[in-house]
Amino acid sequence: MTTAEFIFPPASNAFLDRKQEFRKVLWALLAALLIHLLVAFALAAFGGAFTPAEPVAEEKPMEMTLVDLATPPPIKNTPFIETDASKQAPLPDQKTFESNANSIAASEVPATGDLPVPSQEGKERPWMDLETHSASLSQDGAQPQPKSLAQETAQPSQTPQATPETTPDAEQFALNTMPSPSVEPSVARKPEQVRSTYRPEKQQTRLAGSITNRGASAVNAVGTPLGQYQKMLYDAVGSRWYYHVARQRDLISIGTLRLVFSVNREGKPQNLKIVENSSNESFANVCLQSVLDIELPPIPDDVASTLPSEGLDEEMSFTMYAN
Numbered sequence: 001m002t003t004a005e006f007i008f009p010p011a012s013n014a015f016l017d018r019k020q021e022f023r024k025v026l027w028a029l030l031a032a033l034l035i036h037l038l039v040a041f042a043l044a045a046f047g048g049a050f051t052p053a054e055p056v057a058e059e060k061p062m063e064m065t066l067v068d069l070a071t072p073p074p075i076k077n078t079p080f081i082e083t084d085a086s087k088q089a090p091l092p093d094q095k096t097f098e099s100n101a102n103s104i105a106a107s108e109v110p111a112t113g114d115l116p117v118p119s120q121e122g123k124e125r126p127w128m129d130l131e132t133h134s135a136s137l138s139q140d141g142a143q144p145q146p147k148s149l150a151q152e153t154a155q156p157s158q159t160p161q162a163t164p165e166t167t168p169d170a171e172q173f174a175l176n177t178m179p180s181p182s183v184e185p186s187v188a189r190k191p192e193q194v195r196s197t198y199r200p201e202k203q204q205t206r207l208a209g210s211i212t213n214r215g216a217s218a219v220n221a222v223g224t225p226l227g228q229y230q231k232m233l234y235d236a237v238g239s240r241w242y243y244h245v246a247r248q249r250d251l252i253s254i255g256t257l258r259l260v261f262s263v264n265r266e267g268k269p270q271n272l273k274i275v276e277n278s279s280n281e282s283f284a285n286v287c288l289q290s291v292l293d294i295e296l297p298p299i300p301d302d303v304a305s306t307l308p309s310e311g312l313d314e315e316m317s318f319t320m321y322a323n
Contacts (some may be wrong), residue, residue, distance in 0.1 A: 016235025080230050092220040099221035100231035105213030115206030118217040122204035130217040135201040198239040225303050241290035255317045257287050264311040265304050267296035287318045
């Protein structure tokens, strides 16, 4: 009798090989993950050891500065005003202006405004003139000996007056000086200057001030060596300016020129610059030449020590006007 028997085929070798490879891949992934974790931990723990440490700023000790508030700082940029010899007076109680001589504030009419100037009628001008007189050219006299400001105040020197030379009715001209940067100077000595009969053209201007003391129009001004040197400068420029204007009057047109410059410690003008000119080129040449012509003594040491290294800074205004 024949017997039939069904026999299952044996497991394939390829299947077993794949199972073993799968296990190898799984273990490899686990090993790689473990290695990455170890590397990350090592970087986090030891990474700072290889980074250069930042320098630590040293703590500076605290400093204390003592400021003496008992002595106020000097007054700067005090405007200059010329004081006529006839108005010289004792030292005023307060200083509103710097000048070539002391003067005490007064007004011929009651106060009508808030400014520290007298109230008066006059021309509408951009500057301040307290009196009216025509111009006269200079005639040099003898040089006085230097003396203290106190002596000059006690015994004011009188400037000889010449007959004024009137300006043409159809056309008039004026030199106006602007305030210059300055500091409170010493009042030990007065700069030497040449006495002359020069006087600039002046026309009383309309003012509304707060001065109540009655008398000839004046302001509170203190005469200082700096103010005396400025007066010498303005006289030198003004006398030359009127001279050149008289010679070239037909070439000059009406208008205003504003000029800035400085006077060095040797008394020489420098750094001239025109900042405004509503007249013509001939007028500009006259104004520039008038400054270049001046001959001044050196700035006194007590004045120079209060000024910048460049010297005395100045601003001047020159005007040709009708009527």
